[in-house]
Amino acid sequence: MQPSRNQDTLVGLFVAAGIAGLFFLSLKVSNLSAFSQDESYTITARFENTGGLKVRSAVSAAGVKIGQVSDIYFDTKTYQAVVTMHINQQYNTLPDDTTASIFTSGLLGEQYVNLEPGGSDSYLTDNGKIDITQPAIILEKAIGQFLFKAAEEKGESKE
């Protein structure tokens, strides 16, 4: 009976190690532990342009990640992009005149939603809306404007 019991132990160890590996991957490697949906509330914001914002992009305030983008769709009535965000429940004291803008982390980094709290006394609640938004800065557009302006100035100085 001894060798068989030995085998059982080894099989048990093997299965336990495999499951531990799976747990390690889920909790330590992936974002499963970082954010769970049930303890969050939803807010929406309308943007003129979302640039390269994606579902699951970060939502941060003062540089701290407080939630993530859960949905982006194009509203055919207002021709704006509607961005739905899940904000972690522990940050439930955002004023209702908070400004949302889309920034890029670094020059080539990913885009994220930055929330700038306002001065209002009432807070954003579940399914609340952010009214003041700032669209993503499109780099090509900015460069184009800059070049155009530079050319214009050059033309003026020549005259």
Add this chain to the structure above:
Amino acid sequence: MINSLQHLGAYTRNSFSKVGRGTGFLLQTLSYLFSVVARPRLLMAQLYSVGVLSFLIITISGLFVGMVLALQGYYTLSAFGAEASLGVMVAASLVRELGPVVSALLFAGRAGSALTAEIGLMKATEQLSGMEMMAIDPFKRIIAPRFLAGCISMPLLAALFSAIGTLGGYMVGSGLLGLDDGAYWSQMQAKIDFQDDIINGVIKSIVFGFVITWIALFEGYDSVPTSEGVSRSTTRTVVNSAFSILGLDFILTALMFGDH
């Protein structure tokens, strides 16, 4: 001319008849899967020889693959000043591709070939027919427990491979290359998604385990009952498994990650 046409025809017909036999074999095996649960002893013995004995090769390979990934990735990433993303690179390549694929290739070489040789020899020494004479169904007693053991072991081995590889990358990254270990883990957690990456990797490894065990058992069962026939079947198991793994991996990757 006629002769070569005849050869071509015979070859095509043999190939298709083999696919047909393989499918029949799979269906017959699947129909006995529930009877395995009633005899856990047989399954345990197979889990030991298929899974536990593959444990060492998988963990050691995983460790080294992770370490090499970190070393190579570092040289490329540091050219762009993006060393902090090393963790993402190591974990994403392991969880999505290398974990399931390399461990499946190793599994085919280590466990698949053993299964084919074992069953082929059983057939060559007429143990399978002997069992049938004693009214023991070889599918129930021999094939189905091995099949289930392969399908259970493969995902566990692939998960271990990825987990150990990530740790190996961490060892090289923070130990040898002196990277910030906080960035290694935090960037990884920010970018690796549970559903998109981990679950899809696990699905891949389940598919690979299914296919490898199927090929290995069928090649053994279908082998020519001579020593040469068994050796050929064993070779075919490794070659066909490798082809199926790599081909299926392309299809699965296109399906899972195609729209990203």
